Amino acid sequence: xxxxxxxxxxxxxxxxxxxxxxxxxxxxxxxxxxxxxxxxxxxxxxxxxxxxxxxxxxxxxxxxxxxxxxxxxxxxxxxxxxxxxxxxxxxxxxxxxxxxxxxxxxxxxxxxxxxxxxxxxxxxxxxxxxxxxxxxxxxxxxxxxxxxxxxxxxxxxxxxxxxxxxxxxxxxxxxxxxxxxxxxxxxxxxxxxxxxxxxxxxxxxxxxxxxxxxxxxxxxxxxxxxxxxxxxxxxxxxxxxxxxxxxxxxxxxxxxxxxxxxxxxxxxxxxxxxxxxxxxxxxxxxxxxxxxxxxxxxxxxxxxxxxxxxxxxxxxxxxxxxxxxxxxxxxxxxxxxxxxxxxxxxxxxxxxxxxxxxxxxxxxxxxxxxxxxxxxxxxxxxxxxxxxxxxxxxxxxxxxxxxxxxxxxxxxxxxxxxxxxxxxxxxxxxxxxxxxxxxxxxxxxxxxxxxx
Numbered sequence: 001x002x003x004x005x006x007x008x009x010x011x012x013x014x015x016x017x018x019x020x021x022x023x024x025x026x027x028x029x030x031x032x033x034x035x036x037x038x039x040x041x042x043x044x045x046x047x048x049x050x051x052x053x054x055x056x057x058x059x060x061x062x063x064x065x066x067x068x069x070x071x072x073x074x075x076x077x078x079x080x081x082x083x084x085x086x087x088x089x090x091x092x093x094x095x096x097x098x099x100x101x102x103x104x105x106x107x108x109x110x111x112x113x114x115x116x117x118x119x120x121x122x123x124x125x126x127x128x129x130x131x132x133x134x135x136x137x138x139x140x141x142x143x144x145x146x147x148x149x150x151x152x153x154x155x156x157x158x159x160x161x162x163x164x165x166x167x168x169x170x171x172x173x174x175x176x177x178x179x180x181x182x183x184x185x186x187x188x189x190x191x192x193x194x195x196x197x198x199x200x201x202x203x204x205x206x207x208x209x210x211x212x213x214x215x216x217x218x219x220x221x222x223x224x225x226x227x228x229x230x231x232x233x234x235x236x237x238x239x240x241x242x243x244x245x246x247x248x249x250x251x252x253x254x255x256x257x258x259x260x261x262x263x264x265x266x267x268x269x270x271x272x273x274x275x276x277x278x279x280x281x282x283x284x285x286x287x288x289x290x291x292x293x294x295x296x297x298x299x300x301x302x303x304x305x306x307x308x309x310x311x312x313x314x315x316x317x318x319x320x321x322x323x324x325x326x327x328x329x330x331x332x333x334x335x336x337x338x339x340x341x342x343x344x345x346x347x348x349x350x351x352x353x354x355x356x357x358x359x360x361x362x363x364x365x366x367x368x369x370x371x372x373x374x375x376x377x378x379x380x381x382x383x384x385x386x387x388x389x390x391x392x393x394x395x396x397x398x399x400x401x402x403x404x405x406x407x408x409x410x411x412x413x414x415x416x417x418x419x420x421x422x423x424x425x426x427x428x429x430x431x432x433x434x435x436x437x438x439x440x441x442x443x444x445x446x447x448x449x450x451x452x
Contacts (some may be wrong), residue, residue, distance in 0.1 A: 001048070001049065001052050001104075002048060002052065002104065002105035002106065002107060002125075002129070002193075003048065003052045003053075003054060003101050003104060003105070003106050003107070004044045004047070004048040004052060004053050004054065004106070004107045004108075004109060005054050005056055005093075005094055005097045005098075005101075005106055005107070005108045005109070006037075006040055006041065006044065006053060006054065006055045006056065006109055006110075006111050007056055007090060007093060007094075007108065007109065007110050007111060008026055008027075008037055008055050008056065008057040008061065008065060008111040008112075009056060009057045009058040009061065009084055009087055009093065010024055010025075010026065010110075010112055011024050011087075012024035012025035012026065012112065013321075013322045013325040013326070014253055014254050014318075014319065014321050014322045014325075015252075015253075015254070015255065015258075015321065016309075016311070016321055016322075016324055016325040016328075016336070017304060017306045017308070017309035017310075017311055017335070017339075018030075018286060018288070018304055018306065020335075020336065020337060020338050020339050021060075021329070021336055021337040021338070022060055022337050022338040022339075022342070022343070023064070023338065023339060023341075023343055024061075024112070025112050025252065026040075026111045026112035027061070027064050027068065030272070031114070035068060036111060036112050036113065036114060036252065037065070037068060037111040037112070038068050038071070038072055039114065040109060040110075040111045040113070041053065041069070041072065041074065041111075042072070042117075043115060043117055043121060044107075044109060045074075046122075047107075047121070047122050047125060048107070050074060050075070050076065051080075053076065053080060054080050054082055054097050054100065054101055055069075055076075055080065055081050055082065055111075056082045056084060056093045056094070056096065056097050057081065057082070057083060057084065058083065058084055058086075058087055059083050059084075059085075062081055062083050063343075063344070063345035064343055065081055066081060066345075067343075067345070067366065070366075079100065082096060082097055082100055084096065084221070085218055085221055085222050086222070088221070088224065088225070088226045088227070089226045089227055089228050090108075090190070090227075090228050090229045091203075091207065091210055091227040091228060091229050091232040091233065092210060092213050092221055092224055092226075092227065094106075094108055094192075094229060095203065095210055095211075095213040095214045095221075096213055096217060096218070096221050098196055098199070098200075098214055099213060099214050099215070099216075099217045100217070102196070103195075103196045103197070104195065104196060105129070105132055105193070105194070105195045105196075106192075106193070106194055106195070106196065106199070107125060107128075107191070107192070107193045108191060108192040108193075108194075108229070109191050110189075110190050110191070110251075112251070112252060113189065113190075113249065113250065113251045113252060114249070114250050114252055114261060115245075115247055115248065115249045115250075116247040116248040116249070118247050118248075119247075120245050120246050120247030121139075121245060121247060124139055124243050124244070124245045125193060127161035127162060127243050128161065128162070128193040128243050129193075130160055130161040131159055131160055131161050131162065131241060132193060132194065132195050132198075133195065133198075134198075134239070135159070135164075135198070135239050135240070135241035136192065136193075136194040136198055136199060136202060136233065136234070136237060136239045136240055136241070137162065137192065137193040137194065137240075137241045137242070137243055138153060138165065138188065138189075138191070138192055138234060138240060138241070138242050138243075139189055139191040139192070139193070139242070139243055139244075139245050140153045140155070140186025140187060140188065140189065140242040140243070140244050140245065141186055141187040141189050141244070141245055141249045142186060142187075142244050142245070142246050143180075143181050143185070143186065143187050145181070146174060146177035146178040146180065146181045147177060147187065148171060148172060148173060148174055148177050149171060149251075149253060149254060149256075149257075149319065150171060150187045150188060150251070151168065151169060151170055151171055151187075151188040151230070152168075152169045152172065152177075152180045152185040152186065152187060152188060153165055153167075153168055153169075153185060153186045153187075153188050153242045154166045154167040154168075154169065154180075154183075154185050155184060155185070155186065155242055159241060161241075161243055162241050162242055162243035162244070163241065163242055163243075164240070164241055164242075165234070165240035165241060165242050168188065168230060168234060168235045168240075169185075186242060186244055187249070188230070189245070189249060189251070190229075190230075190251075192229060192234075193243075198239060199233070200214060202233050202236075202237045202239060203232070203233060205236075205237070206232065206233055206236040206237065207227060207232040207233060209224050209225065210224050210227060210232060212224065254318045254319050254321070255284055255286075255302045255304065255315065255318040255321065256284075256302075256315050256316070256318045256319075258270065258284060258286070259282075259283075259284040259302075259315060262284070265277055267280065267281075268280070268281050268282050268283070269281075269283050269284070269285060269295065270283070270284045270285070271284070271285040271286065271287075271293070272285075272286055272287065272290070273285060273286070273287040273290045273291060273292070273293060274290070274291075274292045274293070275292075275293050275294075275295060276292065276293070276294045276295070277295050278294075278295065278296045278297070279295075279296060279297040279298075280295035280296070280297070280298050280299065280301070281298075281299035281300070282299050282300050282315065283295065283298060283299060283300065283301040283302070283303070283315065284301070284302045284303065284304075284315060285303045285305075286303070286304045286305065287305045288305060288306040288307060289305070289307065291305070293305075300314055300315045300316055301313075301314070301315060302314070302315050302318050306339065306340075307339070307340040307341075307350075307351075308335060308339070308340050309335055311324070345369070346365050346366060346369035346370060346371055347363070347364045347365040347366045347369060347419075347424070347425075348363075348364055349361045349362065349363045349364070349429070350362045354431075354436070356434075356436070357432065357433075357434070357436075358430065358431060358432045358433075358436075359429075359430070359431040359436050360428065360429070360430050360431075361428070361429045361430075361431070362386075362426065362427075362428060362429075363383075363426070363427050363428075363429050364424055364425065364426050365390075365417065365418070365419040365424065365425040365427075366419065366424060367419055367421060367422045367423060367424065367425075368419065368420075368422075369418070369419055370391075370416065370417065370418035370419065371416055371417045371418075372416065372443055372444075372445070373393065373414055373415070373416040373443070373444045373445055374414070374415065374416070374441050374442060374443050374444055375412055375413060375414045375415065375442050375444065376411065376412075376433075376440050376441065376442070377411060377412055377440060377442065378411065378433045378434060378435035378436075378440045379411065379431050379432060379433030379434075379435065379436055379440060380408070380409060380410055380411055380431070380432050380433060381408075381409040381415075381429055381430065381431050381432075382406060382407075382408050382409070382429070382430040382432075383401075383406060383407050383409065383417070383427050383428070383429055384404075384405075384406040384427060384428045384429075384430075385401045385402060385403050385404065385405050385406065385425070385426075385427045386403060386426045386427055386428055387403055387423075387424070387425070387426040387427075388402075388403070388419060388421055388423055388424060388425035388426060389401070389402050389419070389420060389421050389425065390402075390417055390418070390419065390425055390427065391417070391418040391419070391420045392407060392415065392416070392417055392418075393414075393415060393416040394407065394409060394413060394414075394415050395413050395414055395415075400420075411433070414444050
């Protein structure tokens, strides 16, 4: 049975402020209440089966992956969630996954793209299986317009399935892209199908440094350089083949891509919120809090409104968003890293209000999850249960609170909160003190501070 490697370690920097380093675009549950990662899993599950999915992700995202799989009622083993020691692009990540799974056939799929679920992917995978003994296959998307944000694949000699690859080309200008589309080139979607034998042979030829990852796993991974599958193997090998996928596909790599996939408001404004539109054209409006937005005589506009940041720009220049992200990251600004909503293994919290003396948070704890036993030396906390049932340990006391009930947590008191029910627990937490940073946490016992 072939195996699917789902790449879920990217940071989504071109979609700031919607996507942040700590919670990038593949995990945002923006599409009918599901994330791109979850929709990718749904797409691959009937083709590969639950036991043959391997998710490759970064350390900050491992519990997000696990929680979103739990939401899908999908049980996977710990071995199926592979944590990359550090971000080193696609080639080391794929080789590390192959080290874990061993011999056989592999499909490799990004988790942050969208695709029509019309059977096109399955058909292309079945076609790839006809030639995988001889070739390393890239899946190419049949383009519907001359996109300048994608790389292209030039097909050559026709095979039993697909074509030999004549050339991989970088992102073109518009006129060049038009020529590519007219000449039958495909968009490069970053998806691959191969067997371990052929892939190992070509890595040994063209990127021998990285072959060590296949043999030694994490120990070698930490020593090798960053490298993409395209540059490390595909652009050099003589075994490259391309099989087209005719389904709708979009990499959602910029806000102009979001414009293409979101529903329009009856005119030409793509949005997820309520818009009063008087003369707006060809514009995108995204609101994290579903607020009313009024638009008057604007065109080619991107507006992205989150609780702590507002992006306004030209839709035609949305690729430049990464410059804002990089500026914030280089300054150490937390707004590049995280939203006002911060996710933890037990659930998440949202900062609703606050300053240097107090903070008000909404805290949600998933069914059966708990915080670790801990204490704070510089702040008091007051918990008000809004929904569900809370099991609370406060020093040597244990209590159960329901909606409308509350408890005061003094400075220095050990405390733990658990959701014993099958429904989410929601509460309001008010922190008061002279130092409210998340580093004011002393874990009691063997639990790791990451759980807080």
